[in-house]
Amino acid sequence: MTSLWQRIKNQKPWAKVLEIQAIFLMMVGAALAVGGKVSVDHTNTLEFCVSCHEMKDNNYAEYSHTIHAKNRTGVKAICSDCHVPHEFIDTMIRKARASNDVLQHMLGTIDTKEKFEARRLEMAKKVWLRMKQTDSKECRNCHDVKAMDPEMQGKTAQTQHKKLLNGSRTCIDCHYGIAHKEPEGGVEPQDVLDEATHKQPG
Known part of the structure; x- marks a missing residue:
């Protein structure tokens, strides 16, 4: 110096x-x-994700009873594992878009159970479509189809996972209710995902 x-x-x-x-x-x-x-x-910590009551009382309360939160092996996935990309640029884009969540928190958009349920379908659609567009990349950070043992799966799972290998299906096509309650309102998640597929170029 x-x-x-x-x-x-x-x-x-x-x-x-x-x-x-x-x-x-x-x-x-x-x-x-x-x-x-x-x-x-x-x-990206669980503590930060549940620091606002909207997430703690709704999303986290549902997630805490699922296999991603508690299971026989003790391996768990937290909010950021599924909702935040692992690549730097994609993470920064996701964080920038998440600033809207802060705005909605300040506006009180979903600050009651009733408001949250009224907008559940709208919020779910955004997540489903994003995961469809990324080929369920967040799921694949932990789940490797090639490492799966088909003999330990049911017949339906075996059939669907073969479609993952050939690219005709992605994780979110079947596992849209894996961590959170499915929205009510007469809209099937698969209809939303199929519509997204038809809108994609090519």
Whole structure:
């Protein structure tokens, strides 16, 4: 550090200013990078996800009784495992879009059980469609179809999982009620997913 300061002192005034500015900008950049990483990691924790009562009293209450929360092996998936992409750029995009959740919290859009149920289908559709578009990438971070043992599955599961291998089906096509209650209102999740498939180009 001393030699760096000596080098700066021996330079011309304009060069000193530029070098000091460059060092300052690098330090700011490093601080932002570290701060950003800490923030992303914190917002991916279960504690953060259930810090607002909308999630704690509805989504988390349902999830806590499912196999993703408690099972014989003790392996669990938390909110961010299923709802936040693992790749950096996709994570940043998802976090930016999630800022709308903060806005809706402040507006009280789903701050009661009744309001939540009234909008459950709308919210579920968004998640179903996103997972359809990503080929259920979040599921595949933990579940590897090639590593499955068909002999330990029922006949229907064997048939459907073969479709995963050839690309004609994706996880969310069948497992849309795996962690949360299905919405009421006469709309079948599969109809929503099939409609999304027809809208996709190609």
